Amino acid sequence: MLSDRHTDVTDAEHSPIRCQAVNDILARVGDKWSMQVVMSLSAGPMRFNELRRAIDGISQRMLTRTLRALERDGLVDREVTPSVPPRVDYSLTMLGRSLREPVAALGVWAMENRSHIDSARARFDAEE
Amino acid sequence: MLSDRHTDVTDAEHSPIRCQAVNDILARVGDKWSMQVVMSLSAGPMRFNELRRAIDGISQRMLTRTLRALERDGLVDREVTPSVPPRVDYSLTMLGRSLREPVAALGVWAMENRSHIDSARARFDAEE
DNA sequence: CAGGATCCAGCTAGATACTG
DNA sequence: CAGTATCTAGCTGGATCCTG
Numbered sequence: 001m002l003s004d005r006h007t008d009v010t011d012a013e014h015s016p017i018r019c020q021a022v023n024d025i026l027a028r029v030g031d032k033w034s035m036q037v038v039m040s041l042s043a044g045p046m047r048f049n050e051l052r053r054a055i056d057g058i059s060q061r062m063l064t065r066t067l068r069a070l071e072r073d074g075l076v077d078r079e080v081t082p083s084v085p086p087r088v089d090y091s092l093t094m095l096g097r098s099l100r101e102p103v104a105a106l107g108v109w110a111m112e113n114r115s116h117i118d119s120a121r122a123r124f125d126a127e128e
Numbered sequence: 129m130l131s132d133r134h135t136d137v138t139d140a141e142h143s144p145i146r147c148q149a150v151n152d153i154l155a156r157v158g159d160k161w162s163m164q165v166v167m168s169l170s171a172g173p174m175r176f177n178e179l180r181r182a183i184d185g186i187s188q189r190m191l192t193r194t195l196r197a198l199e200r201d202g203l204v205d206r207e208v209t210p211s212v213p214p215r216v217d218y219s220l221t222m223l224g225r226s227l228r229e230p231v232a233a234l235g236v237w238a239m240e241n242r243s244h245i246d247s248a249r250a251r252f253d254a255e256e
Numbered sequence: 257c258a259g260g261a262t263c264c265a266g267c268t269a270g271a272t273a274c275t276g
Numbered sequence: 277c278a279g280t281a282t283c284t285a286g287c288t289g290g291a292t293c294c295t296g
Contacts, residue, residue, distance in 0.1 A: 030158015
């Protein structure tokens with residue numbers, strides 16, 4: 001952790017086009033709920049209210065919007081069973097599943113460096 | 129790409145605590161400018177207006193705010209040379225440099241799957 | 257059950273003007 | 277040069293009510 005070898009993995013690829021792509025994905029993934037939905041669907045298909053209960057604090061409106069956006073981008077599949085009452089199952093597409101890997105890498109970094117960030121914040125805030 | 133091996137890298141770690149950490153980092157990194165600043169500083173230290181020119185479209189206010197936030201979290205170092213005119217150099221800390229690796233992984237995913245996302249969007253939007 | 261439709265508070269980020 | 281201060285449009289997201 002915090003390895004400072006100067007073999008730069010990123011410098012070579014720092015082209016405007018690639019950065020545009022990174023920013024698009026970060027915007028897609030960096031919102032409040034998208035990744036929580038994706039992570040919840042990791043275990044398998046879930047229904048709407050099942051997701052609602054699984055994700056603490058999400059409103060029905062935000063769950064709907066988030067699912068629609070993920071579906072639009074081909075990350076989530078929506079399967080409607082026209083019964084009474086209606087049944088809708090959400091699941092990750094292959095694309096959606098493949099996204100979990102880089103996001104998990106970010107998660108590992110987050111866990112490993114959380115303490116560094118917290119202490120840096122405390123230090124910064126201390127010097128008023 | 130799009131490998132669907134069911135060895136789940138993420139399921140095992142899908143604990144609330146880890147997800148909280150991921151969300152914090154995504155919020156930190158998922159905003160409009162932070163990663164552009166980090167990527168720009170990859171090449172080496174830069175001064176304020178140098179960064180301003182390097183990052184297309186960023187306002188002076190947003191650059192200030194983004195740099196302060198990154199400094200607070202210990203990702204960026206701010207070095208002031210009290211001269212006239214003043215000189216301030218910004219550089220990545222070790223923590224900041226270490227972040228580039230997982231973000232680059234996300235960048236690779238973005239580049240590899242951009243076309244899938246674009247066509248998924250087109251398909252979704254086509255059905256009224 | 258699975259949403260759609262409204263309304264609204266709060267935050268984000270841009271524009272502009274000014275300063276040590 | 278490197279900011280701070282102010283004002284504001286627009287977006288994000290929550291609460292609430294309604295429906296097939």
